[in-house]
Amino acid sequence: MSGVVAVPGTKLRYTYLSKGTYWRFRHKLTGDVPLPHDSALQWSQQQERSTFMERYAELLAIVEARGAKRPPARSSFAWLVQQYRRSPEFSELADATQTDYARTLDLIVQELGEVRYAAATRNILKAVRDDHAATVRKAHKIKQMLSRLYSWADENDLVPAGFNPAKGIKRLKRKGGDKEIVVWSDVEVELFLKGAPAHLVTPVLVALYTGQRREDVVKMTWQQFQGDVIRVRQSKTTALLDIACHTALRRHLDKLPRKGVVICTTADGKAFTPNGLSGAVRRRVEALPDMPNNRSMHGLRYAAGSRMEEAGCTVAEIESVLGHQTFKMVLKYASQRLRAAAAMAKMEAAESA
Structure with a gap:
């Protein structure tokens, strides 16, 4: 029997009694080796006990030395990542953002752990990015996180001022271009909701x-739905927003029975997960014969911004709901749609004149 076993007068880890007579030490770092003691019954001689314990101590030291974690070298990427994860800047990030960052930070430690961060060149960092080029998004996140690490190191005087070899690395382009987030049209929203x-x-x-x-x-x-207002704490930015509740949404929510804590629940009355909600919407989209398949939950977020743009909302008003980066992406689509509508209106007016 392996594990902790009884030897007269003590308990010793990783030992076992073979054939009821011979003591052996077994561990993946040492293998299965005999201990210098012939019989389980002969423990009267002090010298024999001493020899046994000396050999046992040697084997146990191998296990404990190999199993112990050495602290990372002060100059290494592993140390830099460790310090960043302990920093107030990392702690104040939203939980979801911390989890997302942690995956990339673990990857950086795996790839560059013992490399001296202050001596790393752009080519070294670019090679790490290129190792993950098959997944463009992951490769870009590695590049972004490396740049973020160096910026944080600069702010904390851990590198020379302005030293950031990751900053000039270009973003890899996805084959066929960046994945497009398609904005839902009003017709598509109506088609989805009909009979949903x-x-x-x-x-x-x-x-x-x-x-x-x-x-x-x-x-x-x-509790966040307060009639005229929905209060939201954004998970990504941690920003607290009070969003005026649109009349159509307020009427819908007022009709719903308030079961449970969250507003949106599955058919079984359980809270959705983000992936679960996306999957349920995607399956509904794919089941509609007249609905394009590339419509997503994120596309609805863009549709909200597009509607605000078409309604004449100011930049500040739209950014207060969506955030700056999302607004810039929405604006590109919304502006094109407005210009196209204006062009068609002018053409029809000219034809009827």
């Missing part, structure tokens, strides 16, 4: 009329 099960209607309307990410849609509680 109630548990999908609610999250789609919440996303469309609040412009929030799926992670925040699934966490919205009835």
